[in-house]
Amino acid sequence: MAKITNISGFPEWLPEEKLVEDQVIETIKHIFLSHGFVPLETRSVEYVSTLLSDGEVTKEIYGLQRLQNEEAEKSEASLALHFDLTVPFARYVAEHFNALNFPFRRYQLQKSWRGEKPQEGRFREFYQFDVDIIARDELPLCHDAELLQIIEKVFTKLNLADYTIRVNNRKLLLGFYASLGLSTEAQRKAIGIVDKLNKIRVDGVAKELACALNLEQSKIDQILALTKIQIKASAAAAELAKITGSDELLKQGISELLRVIELCPDRTKDKVVLDLSLARGLDYYTGTIIETHLTPYPALGSVCGGGRYEDLASRFIKQKLPGVGMSIGLTRLLSAVFKEKLIPVQKKSPTTVLVTVLSEEERPTSIAAAEKFRDSGVAAEVFHLSSKLGKQIDYADTRGIPFVAFISDGGAKVELKDLTTKEQKEIQITEWCRSFSSIANKQ
């Protein structure tokens, strides 16, 4: 027998779990589409040089090699699986630059692969759901606010758990550090250190700021004091007014944050927390930074993160393309959904009605009835045997199919049994489907 063990870091869901994943995907996709984001998909592979040349050698990349590669073809450029969706997106935009309209807003749901050691919430093969808006030369702040609005709608609609959208601005941080007299290089390093706050706590950050940057205690205290500002967006203006410092970048960061919050609808503001401890590790970000956490599951880490960058694709094309984007860690999110039972995993089938079969002679009648259900928008299945009705009902029960139909009089009479209430009644298929769909749509 061939080996059939699972492979660590390459998760696979059961059918009933995949139904839940698809429901989550549909919810998110619907919101992205309703904001005019166009779907995009890149190939799974890039040249290794494309993936490596931004200096990010820490990413564990899977290279590809054709097992039957002939000697003569050994020279073909080496390919590898992408490790995120940002690099392929940047390459795609550069490659198809003249065919795209800017500002360009796209969403992208694809798998990425990383050879890292698998652990909770970290996989070797995983789905990410990215949205970005990129523009030529200038990108207004309204887009940063739109992303916050979208994140709020996604996590409210998914209704998995209480959540917080944390927001900060890199210019505020850099400007604040500058006003303390830190060099550009030291500002950058300070961000990296503050980003570790959750891991190494306040003491660890203080120690690293002292050792790595040789900062005096009063400056460390001020940096740490800034990280303590974590307040509701509605109180942001009053709180930000207290931050002193004449640095231009600091002022700009504060004003950007205020404008972004101002442009959020009220229901979004309610979920947004101005969190000046938020730093995000990547050098990439230059303005707004965002992270979302499910409040009851801090160990899970961020389920959605992003921010504003000045330059998407200058590695590939001579164009200034600023953007703002975010990525939902779909596989991480789903792993929590299943582990913590955040969405009930019940239905093993998308079927709503199982049409029974009284005898093989009458099978065509059942097939026709099932088709009538489907034509009216209700998923139906015809039982595959003409066994005892009890056995047919058991089939539906086991799979979570809620209704069973009995057809008689050559299709003229249809009775429907609700397996939840055990109630059975005669119905007209089209009428019943209309009323069923209108109830289902409201849920």
Added chain:
Amino acid sequence: MAKITNISGFPEWLPEEKLVEDQVIETIKHIFLSHGFVPLETRSVEYVSTLLSDGEVTKEIYGLQRLQNEEAEKSEASLALHFDLTVPFARYVAEHFNALNFPFRRYQLQKSWRGEKPQEGRFREFYQFDVDIIARDELPLCHDAELLQIIEKVFTKLNLADYTIRVNNRKLLLGFYASLGLSTEAQRKAIGIVDKLNKIRVDGVAKELACALNLEQSKIDQILALTKIQIKASAAAAELAKITGSDELLKQGISELLRVIELCPDRTKDKVVLDLSLARGLDYYTGTIIETHLTPYPALGSVCGGGRYEDLASRFIKQKLPGVGMSIGLTRLLSAVFKEKLIPVQKKSPTTVLVTVLSEEERPTSIAAAEKFRDSGVAAEVFHLSSKLGKQIDYADTRGIPFVAFISDGGAKVELKDLTTKEQKEIQITEWCRSFSSIANKQ
């Protein structure tokens, strides 16, 4: 600048093409779900031994190697990308056997990878859309008919071009060859030769049957005569009655074909052709075999093929799991859609309404109006600047966004311009959306 060329065999669509691909996917998915097929997704990788051990060494497999692999880990079992969805599905069913309910019906839309030389309709990275129904021990013929019904619904609904669903039965072929006195081994070889009919034509097949199987002319003539039977399903019974031969397998093949056709709804029968020249290369199939072609594009090859097999997963598990399934070559199909312009590629955006912005002060009013459109099920986008209205209308025009909204009186007044008819009128957002959606749903 890093290299941004395309990679031969790894197609990427433009956003407006991806919108069309998603529309095709939605259409197919909806039909699969309406028949109760559960979605399933396997990891992209398998052990190389899993992919190779069925002796199919002709498949060009992409192996994976972690670029940063440490010496100590060199021993880890080698992984490769799957080259189809059948092997991963078989492995998955064996691995999760006790968690699945049989008969098990699933659909699976995923990419596969093959290192073959790219050519028209053949890619190195491609999507396939598979459905299979598998059972323990016995699988009734009604499922073969259901697949034909589904294929008919898919290609009628996609409305790409005229098409034919060709159907045959392996038992009929093997039994017919047996009745001519061919050995089991020769029967198998004859199927492989007849399968090449389209490529090497009648003369080529005759020659190969003579040379490879050493058949006398009269038998060759009978084999070729059988391939000439290509008739509408409605005439199948009369035509099949003419086939003589006492072989039991032949009789069983004929009776299976007749029962499968009998169980097809009339609209399916209209599209099904009994084609006794259909052989399909794979040894795998044991009964019903199916292929679908777009009539005006014979060079494209089969866009959907499948059939019945006795044994899905005996390589992995001691269980007899007969099944019937088919695979739609989605990437091949889409390549034809774009090349032959079978679906208009127009919209560059999913947005229905662009909400204009008169000034930055009034942006929140436009944001609120856009949200009202979305809440009523209509995709809306807010223009990112407060430029001249002409420029904002141009933005919509360029992207194929059909409507532009103008908001005044702090949101109290909404005017909508239809960019197709140039008509402009005042509307109530909720009411307008309701009527728009009901028209859109009918299309």
